[in-house]
Amino acid sequence: MGGRAGLLIAPRILEDVSRGRDIILVTGTNGKTTTSAMLRAGWGGEVAGNDTGANMIQGHVAALCASNASRAVLETDESWMAVVISSLRPRVVVLLNLSRDQLDRANEVRRIALGWRECLAPETYGGVVVANAGDPLVVFAAQEARHVRWVDVPSSWRDDAASCPHCTRAITFGDGGWSCECGFAKPRVFSASVGATLEIGGESFEWGLALPGSFNEVNAALALTALAECGVEVATALTRLRTMTTVQGRYGLRRFGGRTLRLLLAKNPAGTAALLASLDPEDEVWIAINAQLADGRDPSWLYDVDFDNLKGHRVTCLGERRLDLATRLTYAGIDCAVVDEPESLQGEGSVTVVANYTAFREWMGRSTPC
Amino acid sequence: MLRVAVILPDLLGTYGDGGNATVLAARARARGIEVEVVPLAIGAVIAPADLYLLGGGEDGPQRLARDLLVEGGFVERVRDGAHVFAVCAGLQILGTTFSIEGDASYPGLGLVEATTTRARARAVGDMATMVSGHMMVGFENHGGFTSLGTGVEPFGQVLVGRGNDGHVDGYRAGRIWATYAHGPVLAQNPWLADQLLSEVTGESLAPWASVADRLYLERCERVSTRRSAGDRTAGRH
Numbered sequence: 353m354g355g356r357a358g359l360l361i362a363p364r365i366l367e368d369v370s371r372g373r374d375i376i377l378v379t380g381t382n383g384k385t386t387t388s389a390m391l392r393a394g395w396g397g398e399v400a401g402n403d404t405g406a407n408m409i410q411g412h413v414a415a416l417c418a419s420n421a422s423r424a425v426l427e428t429d430e431s432w433m434a435v436v437i438s439s440l441r442p443r444v445v446v447l448l449n450l451s452r453d454q455l456d457r458a459n460e461v462r463r464i465a466l467g468w469r470e471c472l473a474p475e476t477y478g479g480v481v482v483a484n485a486g487d488p489l490v491v492f493a494a495q496e497a498r499h500v501r502w503v504d505v506p507s508s509w510r511d512d513a514a515s516c517p518h519c520t521r522a523i524t525f526g527d528g529g530w531s532c533e534c535g536f537a538k539p540r541v542f543s544a545s546v547g548a549t550l551e552i553g554g555e556s557f558e559w560g561l562a563l564p565g566s567f568n569e570v571n572a573a574l575a576l577t578a579l580a581e582c583g584v585e586v587a588t589a590l591t592r593l594r595t596m597t598t599v600q601g602r603y604g605l606r607r608f609g610g611r612t613l614r615l616l617l618a619k620n621p622a623g624t625a626a627l628l629a630s631l632d633p634e635d636e637v638w639i640a641i642n643a644q645l646a647d648g649r650d651p652s653w654l655y656d657v658d659f660d661n662l663k664g665h666r667v668t669c670l671g672e673r674r675l676d677l678a679t680r681l682t683y684a685g686i687d688c689a690v691v692d693e694p695e696s697l698q699g700e701g702s703v704t705v706v707a708n709y710t711a712f713r714e715w716m717g718r719s720t721p722c
Numbered sequence: 723m724l725r726v727a728v729i730l731p732d733l734l735g736t737y738g739d740g741g742n743a744t745v746l747a748a749r750a751r752a753r754g755i756e757v758e759v760v761p762l763a764i765g766a767v768i769a770p771a772d773l774y775l776l777g778g779g780e781d782g783p784q785r786l787a788r789d790l791l792v793e794g795g796f797v798e799r800v801r802d803g804a805h806v807f808a809v810c811a812g813l814q815i816l817g818t819t820f821s822i823e824g825d826a827s828y829p830g831l832g833l834v835e836a837t838t839t840r841a842r843a844r845a846v847g848d849m850a851t852m853v854s855g856h857m858m859v860g861f862e863n864h865g866g867f868t869s870l871g872t873g874v875e876p877f878g879q880v881l882v883g884r885g886n887d888g889h890v891d892g893y894r895a896g897r898i899w900a901t902y903a904h905g906p907v908l909a910q911n912p913w914l915a916d917q918l919l920s921e922v923t924g925e926s927l928a929p930w931a932s933v934a935d936r937l938y939l940e941r942c943e944r945v946s947t948r949r950s951a952g953d954r955t956a957g958r959h
Contacts (some may be wrong), residue, residue, distance in 0.1 A: 452736060460736075460780040514732030520786040522732075522764040566936060649847065650861040652904050655741025675937040679909055680741070682933050685746045690933065 365458075366409055366439040369416040373400070373690065374423045375440050376578055379468075380448025380490075381461075382623040383571045384427040386563070389599040390575040391425040394589035400424035405600065408432050412440070430464050434471040440686075444578045445472065447483040447490045448571070451512045453620040453655065461489060461512050468493035482578040484570075485541050485676060488530060492517040495539070503577050504528075504544035505570040509622035511656065545573040550590070552577060557590055562597045565630035567623075601712075605702075606719035611718050612702040619708045621656035627706055628661040635704045637662060640671035640698070640711035645707045654680040662686050670694055671711045676716070694718065724750055724757040724923060727771035729796070729812070732763045733787040737863060738778025741906035745784055745915050745934075746773075755923060762892045768794040773805045773922045776812025778864070778904060781822040783957045784811040790831065791815065797831050805897040805922045806833075807908060810864050813892060813900035814838040820866070835871025836897045841884075843908075849883025849903055850945040851891045857881070858908050859941040860903025868902075877901045882945050897921075909934065 376395075378388045385405050393397040400419035402411040407427045413603065416424060428436045429516065430450070437445065450461055472481055473496050483494040485502035489512065494500050516523050516532040523532045531537035542550035550557045550573055559569050572593055579589045598604025606613045618624040643651050651673045659681060667688040669678040674690050681688045691697060695718075707715050728735075728743045743759045750757040754788055763766055768791070772847060791797075807814065814820035819827050825840050849862040849952030858878055868886035870876060870893055874926065876898060877887070877892030885891025885902050892901035901907060908915040912934040916927050 449774065462780055462782060511732065511735065514831045515786055517782075562731050625950075650737075650863065652738030652741065652861060652906055652909075655738040655744060655906055655909065656735070675933060675940050676909075678933045680938045683744050683909070685748075 363481070364439070366413055366416075366436070369413060370424070370440045372422070373416070373493040375442040376425045376444045376446065376582065377436065377440060377442040378425065378427045378446045378448065379430055379433055380446075380484075381430065381451045381453045381620060382626070383448045385573050386568065386573040386599045386602070387446060388425045388427040389594065390572055390593050391446075391578060393596055394575055394579050394590050395423060395425070395584060396588070396592060397421075398423075402426055403600065408658060409435065409439075411435065419447040427508065431467070433468055437471045437477055442479055444480045444482055444581050444717055445477070446574050446578050447481060447494055448511070448574060449487045449621065449622070450493070451490040451646070452656070457637065462517060463491040465493045465517055469496060472497040474498045480578075480581050482574055482581065483693045484574065485538055486530075488523055488532075488536070488538075489517060491539060492536070493524065498645045500539075501542040501577050501581065502539045503574050504541035504546075505573050506566065507570075508523045508572055509625065511621070515527065515682050520608055521651065543573060543577045545569050550576060550586075552580065552586055557586060560594050562594060564601070567626040567630075568688070592697065601716045605722040606716075607722050608703075608715075608719040609698065610700045611697075612722065613715070614704045615712060615715055616704060616706045617709065617712045618706045621653050623663070628657070628659065631661060631665065631704060633664065634664070636666040636668075636701065638668045638670055639667075639677055640694075640703045640707040640715060640716075641673040641706060642711040643673050643676075645708040647711070651676045659684045659686055671707070724755055724773070724919075725760060725769075726757060726767060726773045726775065727760045727762050729762055729768075729776045730764060730787045730790065731761050731777070733783035734779040734811055736780055736783075737904045738759040739812075739904060739906050740773070742775050742777070742807065742809070742908040742915075744910075745906065745908040746775075746919060749915050749917055749927075749930060750923075751910070753919075753927050755925075757791065757921075764790065768796050768799055770771040770799060770802075771804055773918075774800070774809065776806070776815065778810030778812065778859035780811075784820075785822055785828055787811070788815045791831060795883040795909065797833060800833060800898070800945050803897070805918075806899065807918055808898070808900040809904060810862075810866075810902050813867065813902060814866055816898060816900060817868070818871075825889075832836050834893055834898055834900070835874050836868055836893055836900075837871075838866040838868045841865055845884035845902075847883060848941075848945060848948065849885060849891070850881040850942075850949070851878030851883075851903075852900075853878040853886060853914065854909075856913055857945070858901070858903065858907070858914060859938070859945055860901070860905040860907045862902045862906060864902055865909060866902075875945075881911065882949055910938060912938055927957040 798895030
């Protein structure tokens with residue numbers, strides 16, 4: 353609330369509070385909060401940041417007013433880039449990925465890509481962009497920027513980049529690359545996450561992260577490339593990243609009755625697909641889906657997710673849209689239970705809870721740290 | 723063998739409408755009907771099918787989809803006797819003209835006399851209509867205002883949301899059915915999925931109870947509560 357009041361008093365307050373600081377700005381559909389946490393941890397020392405996920409201007413103002421640190425890592429909502437970049441003048445902008453998310457609020461992903469492209473053009477931004485070269489919409493957004501460090505990371509989600517953002521013809525994806533007839537193609541990369549290693553500046557590093565999932569190696573590859581631009585040694589930063597076990601309650605273990613929970617946040621098709629691929633075969637899975645404003649009011653994205661990875665797991669559907677979820681899973685041929693009252697969930701053993709935004713917050717409130 | 727073809731899922735698959743094929747296939751198989759679902763992505767030949775499904779998409783991809791359907795002879799396939807179930811951008815493409823990217827008007831396939839212009843505001847939210855005595859529930863997310871030609875029958879009467887124009891939603895023109903409802907609409911309305919299957923196969927289907935029926939009842943109840951709370955005009959043109 354302090355942030356909101358500040359904005360009303362002085363519209364240029366964001367510019368004022370950010371002056372003289374080294375800022376890394378992070379945006380994208382998935383991985384903003386985790387990548388920002390990696391950047392703060394990897395940078396070392398005192399780093400300001402909107403680590404509660406308040407990623408619109410109010411959150412930036414509040415974060416910068418709360419700390420005198422000379423360095424800040426700020427995650428920003430995809431739609432707020434233009435305003436935020438001109439006020440914050442970040443040293444580095446990290447573009448993670450761009451795919452469908454909460455379409456009823458942000459409408460169309462291509463419009464967002466175009467917005468990024470405009471605010472990253474040399475006339476408006478002179479800093480460095482660290483960008484995911486595997487995502488054609490991200491490349492479209494960053495390709496005109498003055499300085500770009502392209503990062504090669506494995507990406508499985510292509511459903512939003514089937515047609516070229518320049519000419520609308522089909523983009524062809526092949527071994528490690530992609531291109532369109534019009535000449536738009538994957539750029540030459542500066543760093544890459546290949547299998548279990550990170551390759552950057554001619555050196556190789558074993559990942560060895562404690563955070564699960566190959567998607568976290570993707571986040572880390574972009575974070576370490578950005579930190580290298582800020583003069584942080586890759587080996588030093590990676591050592592710091594390896595000590596991370598939880599980000600805002602995600603990935604870490606929590607207690608609920610006699611159960612041990614691992615809470616995962618999955619709020620859109622690309623993110624959910626990545627999480628399901630990281631499940632252990634014996635995991636019991638509870639999936640909680642809400643459709644509040646912050647989640648997007650329309651849960652039809654569940655039909656964009658391939659749920660085959662759930663086969664063989666014990667699955668329970670929770671949240672206010674549990675019937676939408678159970679219907680989806682039934683049509684996918686996956687047995688599941690529907691539970692109306694989460695408090696009635698008894699038993700023992702460990703459970704992986706996959707929840708979208710507000711459902712995740714409910715489960716954080718319902719459980720306690722281990 | 724029932725052949726269901728999903729038209730350009732890579733262009734018209736932004737709003738989960740690919741789920742309509744999943745639902746139809748599962749419900750057909752549950753009744754012992756063999757079914758093949760064929761996704762026709764960019765570059766694929768528009769193969770013959772009993773039913774073509776079209777979904778929603780963004781402006782640029784919508785225009786490209788229209789061009790590819792013209793080139794691929796989709797209109798001829800439909801005139802040969804195929805059924806079509808179209809949602810949102812799909813609904814607009816089958817019509818005479820539609821507006822994209824600002825207010826530029828673009829020719830549709832002309833299969834149905836329906837013209838779409840850009841509405842003053844986007845319609846985003848739960849929607850409900852009456853379709854031949856059934857309540858149909860779904861979610862709309864579009865900037866179109868669609869007018870039907872004389873004699874074109876709407877698909878439903880709007881109870882909540884905008885649909886075509888705040889009064890009616892979609893159209894039913896012979897074997898071509900269209901609505902603005904996502905959800906996916908056949909997932910939220912199992913009776914409609916069965917009606918469409920019956921229509922395409924010419925068979926009457928045995929009941930098949932599932933959790934989808936519970937979902938449908940829950941959505942209807944929710945919409946009725948909203949409607950009695952005077953929410954009807956939300957999203958009007």
